Amino acid sequence: MxxxxxxxxxxxxxxxxxxxxxxxxxxxxxxxxxxxxxxxxxxxxxxxxxxxxxxxxxxxxxxxxxxxxxxxxxxxxxxxxxxxxxxxxxxxxxxxxxxxxxxxxxxxxxxxxxxxxxxxxxxxxxxxxxxFMAPAETAAGAPRQQRPRVVAVHGAKGGVGTTTIACNLAATLHQLTGRRVALVDGDLLGGDAGVLFDLTATRTMAELVPELAELDAESVDSYFVQHSSGVHVLLTPKELQRAEGIQAADVQRALNGLRPYFDYQIVDTPSYFLPATMAVMDEADLIILVVTPELAALRNAARFLRLVAQLGIPSEKILLLANRADAGRQITPDVLEEHLLQPIAMTIPHDGKAPLECMNAGELLVAAYPRSRVAVGLHTLAGQVAGQFGWQPQGQARGVRQTPGGLQQTPVPAGGSPFQRLIKRWIPAGRIAPRQDLPKDRPVFSDQVPAS
Ligand SMILES: Nc1ncnc2c1ncn2[C@@H]1O[C@H](COP(=O)(O)OP(=O)(O)OP(=O)(O)O)[C@@H](O)[C@H]1O
Ligand SMILES: [Mg+2]
Known part of the structure; x- marks a missing residue:
C-alpha cells in the first residue's frame, strides 16, 4: 500500500x-x-x-x-x-x-x-x-503539580551553548510534562534568550524586582512574555544601565518569589562569576554545568566544581552536560569525566547546521528540527531533569548516558601527549573539601517552598 x-x-x-x-x-x-x-x-x-x-x-x-x-x-x-x-x-x-x-x-x-x-x-x-504547540497547563494561581524547582544552566565558558540548552530545555520540559515552565534570563548584562525565542518585552526583571512584595497570581504573568512553545519568558532589560542596577539578592528574591507560580524555572546564566550568578546557584535545586570538549572549558569546569565544592554545594546537585560532545578528538566524554571527577550525565552532539540556523531565524531548535540529534538529546535531558524530580517519563530508560554515534576514541601514546601535559598544567587533580569556616546556617540550595 x-x-x-x-x-x-x-x-x-x-x-x-x-x-x-x-x-x-x-x-x-x-x-x-x-x-x-x-x-x-x-x-x-x-x-x-x-x-x-x-x-x-x-x-x-x-x-x-x-x-x-x-x-x-x-x-x-x-x-x-x-x-x-x-x-x-x-x-x-x-x-x-x-x-x-x-x-x-x-x-x-x-x-x-x-x-x-x-x-x-x-x-x-x-x-x-x-x-510543537503547547500542551494545556495549569494557571499561575492553581496549585502547583509538583514542588517548584529552579534549574540553573551554567556554561563552563562563554559560547558553549548555555542559552541554546536553557531555552530549548524549557520548551521541551513544558512539552513533555505539560507543567508551567518559566525561562528566566539570568545573564543580566549579556542575556540573549530574547533573541533565541525571538521575543521582546516591555516588562522585565527590572520591573519585577521592585514589585516582588506585591506579586500575586493575577500580576505574575504580566512580567513574562509567553512564547508559542508555551514557555513563559522573563527577559533582562535592554538597557545595560538598568540591568546593572539589579543586585544579586534581587535575583535570588525573584527566583524564590516566583516559585509558587511555576513548576519549573530554568535560569540561563552567564559563564562569569558575578555575584548574581552565584545567587542563582544558591537558589537552584539543580545546576546543569555545560562543558564542551575544549581545554579552556574543561579547565573552567574544574574550577567551577572546586568552587561549588568549597562552598558546600553537594555534587548531586550538579548535572554535567557535554555539549558538542563528539567534536573533540582528544577531549572525549571519558576524558571529561576523568578530570572533572564527576560522571557526565548527558551528551549532546555537535550539529553544524540546526542550532545556528535556528538562532538566526528566531526559531527554537526543538520545534524547527525535532528529529535532529541535538533535539533528541534535549528531549532526553528534559526527561532526565523531570525524572530527577520525580516525574516518570513513559517507556524511557533512565540513568543511561547518551553517547553520540561515531565518537572517536584516540589512543594515547605511551609517555604522554602534548595534550596530557597541558591537562596536568591546567587541571588540578583530586577532590576538594568544603571550607570549614562557612557559617553552619548558610543557605545552600534553599528549597523553601514546602511540598504540595
Ligand atoms: N550542539 C551544538 N552543535 C553546534 N552548535 C551549537 C550547539 N549548541 C550550541 N551551538 C551554537 O553555539 C553558539 C553559542 O551558543 P549559545 O549562545 O547558546 O552559547 P552561550 O554559552 O549561551 O554563549 P554566551 O556565553 O555568549 O552566553 C551558537 O551559535 C549556537 O547555535
Ligand atoms: Mg548565553
Missing part, C-alpha cells in the same frame, strides 16, 4: 488576471497542490480565505501596496503562512512584508520549482510548529 500525502490547499491572491493564470498554472503542474484564486483587494481576499481555508496563501501583483495586505492577513489569519511574490529589486517591500508577517518572499523572475519548493517548505515549517 502506498501512502498518499494529503494535498496542500494554496490560495493565490492577485488583482492581475494574467498573474492568476500564470501562478495557478505553475502550481497546478506540481503534484500535491490544490489551487484556488481570488482577487487580493476589496475585501474578496478575506471571503476567499474563509471559504477555502487554505494552508498557504500566495500574494502577487496587487493593486494595494503588498505590505498593507500582508499586515491585514496577518491580523485576520495569522495561522496561515504567507508567501509574497514581489518585483526584483523592491527591497523596501521585501523588508516591510517580512516585518509584517510574510513567511517568505520570492522575487521575480523565478522558476516553477522555486515557487513550489517555497510553498512546500512553508507548509512543512507550519506543520512542525503545530506539532
Amino acid at each position: 502506498t501512502d498518499i500525502a494529503p494535498e496542500i490547499h494554496v490560495l493565490v491572491l492577485t488583482d492581475s488576471p494574467e498573474t492568476a493564470q500564470l501562478v495557478s498554472g505553475l502550481l497546478e503542474q506540481a503534484e500535491g497542490l490544490k489551487v484556488h484564486t481570488s482577487r487580493a483587494t476589496g475585501g474578496e481576499a478575506f471571503t476567499a480565505v474563509a471559504r477555502h481555508r487554505p494552508q498557504i496563501i500566495v500574494l502577487a501583483d496587487t493593486l494595494e501596496h503588498p505590505p498593507a495586505i500582508v499586515a491585514s492577513l496577518d491580523a485576520t489569519a495569522p495561522e496561515i503562512p504567507l508567501l509574497v511574490i514581489l518585483s526584483e529589486g523592491d527591497v523596501a517591500a521585501v523588508e516591510a512584508c517580512s516585518l509584517l508577517g510574510a513567511g517568505a518572499v520570492l522575487l521575480k523572475p523565478f522558476e516553477q520549482q522555486r515557487l513550489v519548493g517555497a510553498i512546500q517548505l512553508l507548509h512543512s515549517r507550519e506543520l512542525r510548529r503545530r506539532q
Whole structure:
C-alpha cells in the first residue's frame, strides 16, 4: 500500500488576471497542490480565505501596496503562512512584508520549482510548529503539580551553548510534562534568550524586582512574555544601565518569589562569576554545568566544581552536560569525566547546521528540527531533569548516558601527549573539601517552598 500525502490547499491572491493564470498554472503542474484564486483587494481576499481555508496563501501583483495586505492577513489569519511574490529589486517591500508577517518572499523572475519548493517548505515549517504547540497547563494561581524547582544552566565558558540548552530545555520540559515552565534570563548584562525565542518585552526583571512584595497570581504573568512553545519568558532589560542596577539578592528574591507560580524555572546564566550568578546557584535545586570538549572549558569546569565544592554545594546537585560532545578528538566524554571527577550525565552532539540556523531565524531548535540529534538529546535531558524530580517519563530508560554515534576514541601514546601535559598544567587533580569556616546556617540550595 502506498501512502498518499494529503494535498496542500494554496490560495493565490492577485488583482492581475494574467498573474492568476500564470501562478495557478505553475502550481497546478506540481503534484500535491490544490489551487484556488481570488482577487487580493476589496475585501474578496478575506471571503476567499474563509471559504477555502487554505494552508498557504500566495500574494502577487496587487493593486494595494503588498505590505498593507500582508499586515491585514496577518491580523485576520495569522495561522496561515504567507508567501509574497514581489518585483526584483523592491527591497523596501521585501523588508516591510517580512516585518509584517510574510513567511517568505520570492522575487521575480523565478522558476516553477522555486515557487513550489517555497510553498512546500512553508507548509512543512507550519506543520512542525503545530506539532510543537503547547500542551494545556495549569494557571499561575492553581496549585502547583509538583514542588517548584529552579534549574540553573551554567556554561563552563562563554559560547558553549548555555542559552541554546536553557531555552530549548524549557520548551521541551513544558512539552513533555505539560507543567508551567518559566525561562528566566539570568545573564543580566549579556542575556540573549530574547533573541533565541525571538521575543521582546516591555516588562522585565527590572520591573519585577521592585514589585516582588506585591506579586500575586493575577500580576505574575504580566512580567513574562509567553512564547508559542508555551514557555513563559522573563527577559533582562535592554538597557545595560538598568540591568546593572539589579543586585544579586534581587535575583535570588525573584527566583524564590516566583516559585509558587511555576513548576519549573530554568535560569540561563552567564559563564562569569558575578555575584548574581552565584545567587542563582544558591537558589537552584539543580545546576546543569555545560562543558564542551575544549581545554579552556574543561579547565573552567574544574574550577567551577572546586568552587561549588568549597562552598558546600553537594555534587548531586550538579548535572554535567557535554555539549558538542563528539567534536573533540582528544577531549572525549571519558576524558571529561576523568578530570572533572564527576560522571557526565548527558551528551549532546555537535550539529553544524540546526542550532545556528535556528538562532538566526528566531526559531527554537526543538520545534524547527525535532528529529535532529541535538533535539533528541534535549528531549532526553528534559526527561532526565523531570525524572530527577520525580516525574516518570513513559517507556524511557533512565540513568543511561547518551553517547553520540561515531565518537572517536584516540589512543594515547605511551609517555604522554602534548595534550596530557597541558591537562596536568591546567587541571588540578583530586577532590576538594568544603571550607570549614562557612557559617553552619548558610543557605545552600534553599528549597523553601514546602511540598504540595
Ligand atoms: N550542539 C551544538 N552543535 C553546534 N552548535 C551549537 C550547539 N549548541 C550550541 N551551538 C551554537 O553555539 C553558539 C553559542 O551558543 P549559545 O549562545 O547558546 O552559547 P552561550 O554559552 O549561551 O554563549 P554566551 O556565553 O555568549 O552566553 C551558537 O551559535 C549556537 O547555535
Ligand atoms: Mg548565553
